[in-house]
Amino acid sequence: MARARGTDGSLLASLPWTLLALAFALLPHVPYLPAWITAALLACAIWRYSIEVRRKPVPPALLRASLALACFLGVLYTYSTISGVGPGSALLAIMAALKLLETRQRRDQFVLLFIAIFLVMSSLLREQYLWSLPYLVVGVILIMTAWLRTAADDLEPLRRSLGTSSRLILYAAPLALAMWIFFPRIATPFWAVPIDTGTAVSGLSDTISPGDISALSKSDAVAFRVKFDGVVPDPRDRYWRGLVLHRFDGRTWSGISEPRISSGALKNIQTAGEAVQYEVTLEPTRQHWIFALDIPYHWDLESTFLGPQHQLARVQPIDQRIAYKAVSYPDYRIDLELHPYRRGWYLEFPESRNPRTAELASSMRAAATSDEAFVRAVLKKFNEEEYHYTLEPPPLGSHPVDRFLFETRRGFCEHYASAFAVMMRAAGIPARIVVGYQGGELNPVGDYMIVRQADAHAWTEVWLPGSGWRRVDPTAAVAPERVDAGRTGAMFDGTAAAWGLGAPSRLLHNLVLTWDAANAKWNEWVLGYGPENQERFMNWLGMDDPDWRQMILTLVALVTGLTMLISLALMLRYRPPSRDKAAILYDRFVRKSGLKPATGETPRGFAVRAQRDSPLPADSVRSITDTYLDVRYGPPDPALLRRLEVDIAAL
Amino acid sequence: MDGPVTQLHPRRIYILPTGVGLVFAMMTFAMLLGSMNYNNNLSFVLTFMLIGVGFVAMHQCQRNLVGLELSFAGTEPVFAGQSAQFRIAVANRSKSPRHRIRLYIDDVQSDIKDLEQGESKIFVLPVGTEKRGWITLERFGIRTLFPFELFRSWAWLHMEPRGLVYPHPSEHAPPPPATQTALGHRQHDARGEEDFAGLRKFHTGDSPRNVAWKAYARTDQLLSKQFAGADMSSQWFDFDAVIADDLEQRLSILTRWIIDADRTREDYGLRLPGQSFAPAHGESHRRQCLEALALFGLEDADG
Numbered sequence: 021m022a023r024a025r026g027t028d029g030s031l032l033a034s035l036p037w038t039l040l041a042l043a044f045a046l047l048p049h050v051p052y053l054p055a056w057i058t059a060a061l062l063a064c065a066i067w068r069y070s071i072e073v074r075r076k077p078v079p080p081a082l083l084r085a086s087l088a089l090a091c092f093l094g095v096l097y098t099y100s101t102i103s104g105v106g107p108g109s110a111l112l113a114i115m116a117a118l119k120l121l122e123t124r125q126r127r128d129q130f131v132l133l134f135i136a137i138f139l140v141m142s143s144l145l146r147e148q149y150l151w152s153l154p155y156l157v158v159g160v161i162l163i164m165t166a167w168l169r170t171a172a173d174d175l176e177p178l179r180r181s182l183g184t185s186s187r188l189i190l191y192a193a194p195l196a197l198a199m200w201i202f203f204p205r206i207a208t209p210f211w212a213v214p215i216d217t218g219t220a221v222s223g224l225s226d227t228i229s230p231g232d233i234s235a236l237s238k239s240d241a242v243a244f245r246v247k248f249d250g251v252v253p254d255p256r257d258r259y260w261r262g263l264v265l266h267r268f269d270g271r272t273w274s275g276i277s278e279p280r281i282s283s284g285a286l287k288n289i290q291t292a293g294e295a296v297q298y299e300v301t302l303e304p305t306r307q308h309w310i311f312a313l314d315i316p317y318h319w320d321l322e323s324t325f326l327g328p329q330h331q332l333a334r335v336q337p338i339d340q341r342i343a344y345k346a347v348s349y350p351d352y353r354i355d356l357e358l359h360p361y362r363r364g365w366y367l368e369f370p371e372s373r374n375p376r377t378a379e380l381a382s383s384m385r386a387a388a389t390s391d392e393a394f395v396r397a398v399l400k401k402f403n404e405e406e407y408h409y410t411l412e413p414p415p416l417g418s419h420p421v422d423r424f425l426f427e428t429r430r431g432f433c434e435h436y437a438s439a440f441a442v443m444m445r446a447a448g449i450p451a452r453i454v455v456g457y458q459g460g461e462l463n464p465v466g467d468y469m470i471v472r473q474a475d476a477h478a479w480t481e482v483w484l485p486g487s488g489w490r491r492v493d494p495t496a497a498v499a500p501e502r503v504d505a506g507r508t509g510a511m512f513d514g515t516a517a518a519w520g521l522g523a524p525s526r527l528l529h530n531l532v533l534t535w536d537a538a539n540a541k542w543n544e545w546v547l548g549y550g551p552e553n554q555e556r557f558m559n560w561l562g563m564d565d566p567d568w569r570q571m572i573l574t575l576v577a578l579v580t581g582l583t584m585l586i587s588l589a590l591m592l593r594y595r596p597p598s599r600d601k602a603a604i605l606y607d608r609f610v611r612k613s614g615l616k617p618a619t620g621e622t623p624r625g626f627a628v629r630a631q632r633d634s635p636l637p638a639d640s641v642r643s644i645t646d647t648y649l650d651v652r653y654g655p656p657d658p659a660l661l662r663r664l665e666v667d668i669a670a671l
Numbered sequence: 672m673d674g675p676v677t678q679l680h681p682r683r684i685y686i687l688p689t690g691v692g693l694v695f696a697m698m699t700f701a702m703l704l705g706s707m708n709y710n711n712n713l714s715f716v717l718t719f720m721l722i723g724v725g726f727v728a729m730h731q732c733q734r735n736l737v738g739l740e741l742s743f744a745g746t747e748p749v750f751a752g753q754s755a756q757f758r759i760a761v762a763n764r765s766k767s768p769r770h771r772i773r774l775y776i777d778d779v780q781s782d783i784k785d786l787e788q789g790e791s792k793i794f795v796l797p798v799g800t801e802k803r804g805w806i807t808l809e810r811f812g813i814r815t816l817f818p819f820e821l822f823r824s825w826a827w828l829h830m831e832p833r834g835l836v837y838p839h840p841s842e843h844a845p846p847p848p849a850t851q852t853a854l855g856h857r858q859h860d861a862r863g864e865e866d867f868a869g870l871r872k873f874h875t876g877d878s879p880r881n882v883a884w885k886a887y888a889r890t891d892q893l894l895s896k897q898f899a900g901a902d903m904s905s906q907w908f909d910f911d912a913v914i915a916d917d918l919e920q921r922l923s924i925l926t927r928w929i930i931d932a933d934r935t936r937e938d939y940g941l942r943l944p945g946q947s948f949a950p951a952h953g954e955s956h957r958r959q960c961l962e963a964l965a966l967f968g969l970e971d972a973d974g
Contacts, residue, residue: 127820130694137698137717141702144713144714144717145709156713157720160721164819168819171817171820172771185818189720191723192723192724193723195719195726196719196722200712200716205707206710340710548712583726583730586730593765593766594766595738595765595766596766597765
């Protein structure tokens with residue numbers, strides 16, 4: 021027998037809340053979902069709600085089945101897979117939409133609420149910001165309120181449902197916190213599932229082509245944060261080494277695409293002077309490069325190696341935010357000897373491209389007395405002639421270096437580094453481009469340094485006999501303030517002055533810094549609460565060398581204790597009302613009389629008996645009884661109560 | 672008729688997860704595995720919040736019943752075959768409201784009700800009846816699914832509330848006996864005056880005013896005077912006079928006669944072996960007669 025398809029409006033009490041919870045759970049997915057899925061869910065929600073309001077039957081099974089098939093194929097067509105966060109949340113949204121159409125009974129809504137919970141969870145897998153915590157708390161409150169109203173048969177006042185669910189979640193909060201802290205974190209996942217986060221990760225490109233537009237230079241996104249252990253290096257020493265590019269095809273610079281392990285790389289480094297110790301928290305890049313101050317010497321990151329070109333790289337790409345400690349020596353010499361084969365790498369450039377640059381380089385080298393003098397001459401040329409630093413350079417043609425050097429004369433670090441390296445190579449000096457970050461802003465709020473994507477930089481290294489690879493930053497010759505103050509500071513001062521907004525925008529900037537400090541703490545202690553942080557916290561709590569058994573035991577003990585507290589709180593909540601103050605006083609009076617009131621005896625009846633049989637003075641008995649009746653059954657009067665207390669005490 | 676008050680003690684309350692609760696538990700376990708796999712601390716927060724809510728819901732569900740006071744608030748007598756409406760008063764003497772309480776026995780359920788603080792409400796359990804006599808609820812349950820329907824907590828009560836079941840009124844009863852007089856025929860006195868119509872044997876319940884004292888002095892036998900007109904419509908339903916196969920059928924026929932006579936507001940009397948009810952009418956008379964029929968021949972007739 022087919023089930024009745026009709027609706028009777030009985031879901032009106034809970035359906036709006038279920039829909040609200042679903043909508044809230046879906047909210048963070050909307051930017052990533054194809055528009056048609058959001059639209060489908062919205063349409064189904066409105067459709068189903070109007071069905072309930074107008075007491076219409078739900079759509080027939082055949083229509084629902086074909087809709088389901090169409091939506092599933094739609095998801096498959098859009099994503100061409102059904103695993104991962106993106107297609108997963110799309111499927112959840114589709115399931116919610118279709119389940120809505122076949123929801124007849126009150127209890128069918130539980131399925132919708134389960135879907136809402138999974139939607140919240142998958143949004144957390146996708147991104148975890150500071151606001152994700154309030155989002156998930158509000159989400160849980162909404163879902164549990166809808167749940168409460170679904171479990172209830174009749175309409176109860178909204179305030180009551182909201183109050184009940186908030187109260188229960190408040191009780192649950194300490195339990196959740198205890199479990200969160202003590203649940204043992206494991207380092208390695210059970211099974212490797214690629215997280216398709218769907219977000220575009222901003223980061224350095226593996227290649228540079230001066231002349232192409234770089235959006236990175238305008239991004240305020242954080243690349244990484246650094247905490248220094250001791251001395252903070254000067255701005256001019258803040259070169260965060262990333263990847264090295266040595267191939268040049270006349271237009272584009274590229275390097276080795278995969279990191280290579282070179283066990284001998286450290287041997288070729290000679291260090292001098294003071295070391296700089298620091299900890300970097302790197303945002304995910306989905307690349308292999310690990311950023312460190314020039315030149316890294318120690319690091320505590322697993323499966324991370326210094327390649328032959330002295331670039332740090334991890335075998336696995338950086339999919340999640342990671343933290344690592346490193347030690348660098350700003351004063352260093354590397355590769356005092358250069359293998360002829362390698363030397364060939366760093367001298368290569370296509371003869372047919374950029375002929376004017378090659379010609380200029382040859383003549384300038386001929387005029388210079390030594391390689392060093394030639395380097396200085398080129399830097400002097402950039403510094404003294406009409407070259408400008410700008411983030412919006414004009415486009416370059418098929419001979420980009422020629423056009424830049426002789427015509428446009430405007431560009432940013434990539435242009436100068438590229439032009440400089442080409443000139444070096446044309447003059448027979450091995451040269452390569454290093455891409456990384458330069459600068460970083462100290463945040464006094466959290467006492468750490470923020471390095472943003474806008475700090476991305478490219479500089480060059482030239483190999484000179486006797487001194488090895490030496491860093492030369494041609495951009496510094498053109499725009500020294502770019503290197504000295506860092507880009508953020510320069511931009512800030514310029515903008516502020518231009519708008520005449522010294523103080524207010526400085527205040528705004530401080531707010532930004534405070535917000536970033538909060539984010540850094542959040543990343544470190546909440547999102548980054550992994551095995552290491554947990555062990556640190558357990559040690560701080562006084563547990564020596566905690567293992568997972570100890571933590572589980574603590575967890576169980578805490579949960580048991582807290583559960584008992586919750587039980588106690590509930591017991592207090594449902595205790596009988598405390599006795600009336602007057603009744604307690606009257607009991608005292610009865611005890612003093614030495615008599616026992618009979619069952620059902622009124623205070624007046626008792627008074628008659630007490631006047632006759634008890635040793636108490638008859639007047640007092642009468643007045644106390646009168647006062648008691650006034651206090652108990654009359655309007656509240658503290659003075660009267662006080663009198664009753666005094667009179668009884670006086671007996 | 673209020674019985675003793677039973678208070679629900681925590682130790683008497685059972686609790687088990689519902690189907691929804693089991694699904695909820697499986698979901699949180701899956702979420703825990705997912706959080707561990709992705710090492711995602713925010714989804715750990717979500718998972719542990721939901722697990723915490725589960726724990727709290729369990730205690731809340733049990734506490735929703737603890738301390739409730741139940742008492743039997745009586746049941747109206749019914750005829751066998753009808754359902755007896757057992758009325759149970761549930762009082763919430765605590766400072767907070769209780770939600771979604773329901774009483775039940777086997778497959779019979781009361782309505783679901785909320786109890787505000789200090790409030791007490793009557794829950795009705797309609798229990799089907801088959802036989803006449805006393806019907807006793809050996810036990811009944813009180814349960815709640817509050818707050819999230821993840822757990823069901825319940826308690827059994829052995830208050831043994833009792834209700835009376837009258838015999839089933841026969842559908843095929845012969846017509847009631849004709850109005851009886853001492854002369855054995857019907858009087859058709861249009862004037863309606865109280866004319867002396869004869870003497871008959873005294874029965875319990877006869878008015879002493881109507882006793883023929885002179886005849887008593889003469890014959891040593893108590894006789895009642897019968898008047899035409901005065902008791903013209905009064906009838907006697909005599910157990911022994913009913914023609915039926917067995918006891919239950921007789922009682923059933925008598926019940927039918929009483930109901931019909933009561934409806935026409937005629938006086939009627941009932942004569943059972945060992946007891947007799949003089950002709951009268953009215954609610955209490957009807958109740959007395961039906962009660963006698965209900966309990967006739969049963970062991971715990973006065974129990």
